Amino acid sequence: MSGYRYGEYHDGPDPLAPPYDVRAALDEMGDAILQGSTPLDSLRDLLRRGLPGAPDRRGLDELLREVRRRRRELSERGNLSGTLERARALLDKAIGQERAELFPDPSDEARLRETELDSVPSDTASAVQRLGSYEWRSAAARETFEELRDLLRREVLDSRFRGMREALANPDPEMMNRVRQMMSDLNDMLDRDARGEHTQSDFDQFMEKYRDFFPENPRNLDELVDILARRAAAAQRMLASMTPEQRAELQALIDQTLQDAGLAEQMARLGQSLYARRPDLNWDSSERMDGEQGLGMGDAVTALEELADLNDLEAALQQDYPGARLDDVDEAAIRRALGRSAVDDLEALKQIERELERQGYLRRQRGKLELTPKAVRRLGETALRRVFDSLDAGRRGDHDQRDAGAAGELTGSSRPWRFGDEQPIDVVRTLVNGVRRGGTGGRVSLSVDDFEVAETERRTAAAVCLLVDLSYSMALRQTWAPAKQTALALQALVASKFPGDAVQIIGFSNYARVLQPEELASLEWDMVQGTNLHHALLIAGRHLDRHPDFEPVVIVVTDGEPTAHLTRNGRYWFEWPPSRETLELTLSEVDKMTRRRATINVFMLATDERLKEFVDEVARRNGGRVFSPSADRLGEYVVSDFLRSRRAR
Structure with missing residues (x-):
């Protein structure tokens, strides 16, 4: 029999290594995306820094530094004469x-x-x-x-x-x-x-x-x-x-x-x-070429050939041109200039880019890099997890409990089990029933009739409306990124913990519009004038009317008083300071929400006197509450308030 020798593989990355887990890479990108960066910019930042959790692998920035160092050495090696x-x-x-x-x-x-x-x-x-x-x-x-x-x-x-x-x-x-x-x-x-x-x-x-x-x-x-x-x-x-x-x-x-x-x-x-x-x-x-030693023609041409490679590599590694991808980087040029280890580092970076697309987190449409719904769900889960991590253990209650099902709070009583019941089994009463019925040989045997389930309060579904200010002032005050994280976290919370709820996220600036979950992560603020809460409340009211049997939940996140309203012909009207008509129309929609028995909780991200007066008037008319959290605790406040309202029901 012929012998076999086994040892470490030296000709590049291990071909039998498991597929790269890009979830960590997506979470790294998510930090930038949730701060307002685009998916393309966040991917480029990740590739520049290098692989998360892989300190032995160089990112594009380090490869660029090596390219520039090599260029400097070649330029100083000699002259052409x-x-x-x-x-x-x-x-x-x-x-x-x-x-x-x-x-x-x-x-x-x-x-x-x-x-x-x-x-x-x-x-x-x-x-x-x-x-x-x-x-x-x-x-x-x-x-x-x-x-x-x-x-x-x-x-x-x-x-x-x-x-x-x-x-x-x-x-x-x-x-x-x-x-x-x-x-x-x-x-x-x-x-x-x-x-x-x-x-x-x-x-x-x-x-x-x-x-x-x-x-x-x-x-x-x-x-x-x-x-x-x-x-x-x-x-x-x-x-x-x-x-x-x-x-x-x-x-x-x-x-x-x-x-x-x-x-x-x-x-x-x-x-x-x-x-x-x-x-x-x-x-x-x-x-x-400024070196002191004169190079022969062959050596000079070789040096200039390498410098041309390095110039091309520098342009490709910078990735700052439209449609740039790591596949544009010439692997042979990398090998000639920086050696085999640099090829392996580049391949590891390419793997991130490929796997994010192959595993369904990124897609390219019309030359633009976009997050898929799968990636948005992942980012929402990450945002929600960070919100929960910031909550004190005493304030979290059972809201991170994974086996609670759709049931409400326990009432302390029980009833006989019926086929199809999803409530938790009351083990003590079930065993007591078996003991009372008697057994043989000192052993307790249970029959179907012995089982009882713990009764819970009825939990109704909720129609949730989150109204998020998209006006340019949110970007100026650096509150836009926390607002976007909050929207993602709430969307993830409802999808995972309250799948029966109907959630709608509405963005508003000069106009209001419904935001789909997949567009939340890459959403940008609107560089326009106007805070049209009137239009946002109109859209929210239609959502509540489509779910008349659901408990209404309305949450408003804003940093300014209403400065725009929707006119009869469907156009918006902006005026600052706010016109009397804008305030009256907006408060009229607040009154309609009150008649729908929908409580409006307002989270204001600024302390302007006119904004305080407006939200105090909303609270007086509607009975909702007003919060003034710091931007970095907005998600914690909104999620906690939503959970409190759901627990009350």
Whole structure:
């Protein structure tokens, strides 16, 4: 039998790990959403901070800091003039060696040669071209000049093909012939692909023949084009980043080197094909590199290639453009720039985004990220739990009891059990009945007739109306977020504890409207003038009239007196200070609520004198109560008051 070895998995995240529990992520988002943030902004904030409960995983902010640190290191690593400096140094060395050889010779030929050396142009490229046909007397000078030409060949080719410098470390005519053939085959393959004649087997044969020129080991032609285009664009950016004098001198050296190597035509052909396939790359932008050490062309192009990756990564990781998603971040670029661990961190963040949608908490509609009803229920439960956590144990009573069913308070009496009864069994009276009936052998046996249930007060269903002020003043006074949390908590409370109740949440500003549970979490205040409580009470009255057998519960949350009313033609009328007509129409609806036997409890979030006078008048006419809680205790007050009213019934 073959043996098996088991151990820790090292190639990325554990593939057998259980699915990520996104409820904790949703709760983290909920904190921001309940404070007034949009679902999209709260998701971005979560992804920037990182996974809740996973300190070993980096968020987008930390990855961004790493990207910027890496950019700074690259920018300070060196400057772009290294090849020019080395070429000038080798040229000066060769000329000095030749002069040293000529100086002891008294012949006219030696003087003519010195004159020829004196006329060599100061421009490096022109000097190399002029000396290309010079007959060197000094063997050391000839060797130095060949070293210069080899340097230029290696650097120019390495600036287009990563790793070519190593392949040409010991150049020979056969190697250069092989480079020329590779470029010709590459261009032919690109031409066939442009005509639609390329196949994967063509690429495989090409790589089998020239794999040592491509250390990146691309798997197909598209990957190879991406590698070569990114490097060619970086080479262009290197030239664009130089001074005009440096750029002209180096470009001349490149052109001459390619011409001497018999590669000028093939390189131009390749450049045109790459640009046509990837015009989206930044071919002509520039980049500052301020280091003291001069970099060779290959190293400089590699650094600029990495800087381009980092620039793109920075833009993608910031996620500050319309429709941004983490799937936009190039995983290969992350791996090249920051390593495998950063890929794993990014994948963990992507998993949050995917799972929130897959598990039905988020959805995208018309490019907008929205919470689903499932997510709103979760946030409502969270808001309600926090309200209960803030209540003192003595004030909570049995309202967090999960097995109370729909029954009311116990009366202390019992009655015989009937099929279908849901009241709790009265264990003591049931056992007493069994004992009285008698048993055999000292054992008590129970029959159906022995069972009794505890009687409870009849609990009627309630028609609940929560009227929430949406006016701009709520945002200015920073009371809007607590009001929204309160609405979510009350909605969750009624749905979970009192499923028979009919709850309606009404938002009002210049107009009033019914708010659906799924829109509560992402609800925004209205940037308009007007507090139209008159319209809100009209809508609430219709809700109560649709449930005539339900106990009416009306709760008003506001920070200002009514300043608008609904006119006969259906339009709103705003006036501040409030007009007499606005107050009279609003109080008229209060009187109608009183005739419906609906108690209005008002929670005022401001201490304006006119607001106090108005709510005192509402309480006098209706018999309801007035509360003035701080914003952070609004949910506690509203939920406690609702539970108190339900317990009374």
